[in-house]
Amino acid sequence: xxxxxxxxxxxxxxxxxxxxLRCSPRSGDLSVYWYQQxxxxxxxxxxxxxxxxxxxxxxxxxxxxxxxxxxxxxxLNLSSLELGDSALxxxxxxxxxxxxxxxxxxxxxxxxxxxx
Amino acid sequence: xQKVTQxxxxxxVVEKEDVTLDxxxxxxxxxxxxxxxxxxxxxxxxxxxxxNSFDEQNEISxxxxxxxxxxxxxxxxxxxxxxxxxxxxxxxxxxxxxTSGSRLTFGEGTQLTVNP
Numbered sequence: 524x525x526x527x528x529x530x531x532x533x534x535x536x537x538x539x540x541x542x543x544l545r546c547s548p549r550s551g552d553l554s555v556y557w558y559q560q561x562x563x564x565x566x567x568x569x570x571x572x573x574x575x576x577x578x579x580x581x582x583x584x585x586x587x588x589x590x591x592x593x594x595x596x597x598x599l600n601l602s603s604l605e606l607g608d609s610a611l612x613x614x615x616x617x618x619x620x621x622x623x624x625x626x627x628x629x630x631x632x633x634x635x636x637x638x639x
Numbered sequence: 640x641q642k643v644t645q646x647x648x649x650x651x652v653v654e655k656e657d658v659t660l661d662x663x664x665x666x667x668x669x670x671x672x673x674x675x676x677x678x679x680x681x682x683x684x685x686x687x688x689x690x691n692s693f694d695e696q697n698e699i700s701x702x703x704x705x706x707x708x709x710x711x712x713x714x715x716x717x718x719x720x721x722x723x724x725x726x727x728x729x730x731x732x733x734x735x736x737x738t739s740g741s742r743l744t745f746g747e748g749t750q751l752t753v754n755p
Contacts, residue, residue: 525683525685525686554741556741556742556743558743565745565747565748566730566732566743566745566748568742568743568744571741571742579742581742611682613684615684617741626741627674627686627689628674628686628734628741628743629686630676630683630684630685630686631683632681632682632683633682633683633684635682
């Protein structure tokens, strides 16, 4: 158990819908990351939040957005869903004091999203 | 730009064989971090090891060992006396200290199958 909690574990929804994935980081971790794993794209970095502020953006679509709340949990919102958005979405967390890199990044169990 | 290459897409061995998973990386940063993660069939990403670029000591943890060679930009992972439970996809990842914060760039992964 990594200590990173993600909900829901599985989600099936229709095209055009909107879903929210939730993540609770490990106790004490200030950084939260979102990654997408699909068959054709592999593991792709989406976005990084540190202590409530967005720190870096990767290959995140405009239809996707995220935020980190004062209690440090994070949500990834996916809207206008398309079949190609079907993937395993991971949340990860790390300590990153001062937002610096180098700390171990621990992953949650992922949220399986199927768009039909 | 940073890049991680895992040339071996799939490896199949018989139980108790030793197996080495290759990882080659590219980076312009002088300070960086290398990781290995295991993804069993259940889907979660399990952290195995983190190595700093300024620490070239090899590491052994039980049946697992890692060989880090900056001269060849490689960070290979060896499993000694493999077991069926080692069957999983293994990912090598890189994080640059300066250019991309803590985001991880993953290789494509190596599917390891250990047959009884």
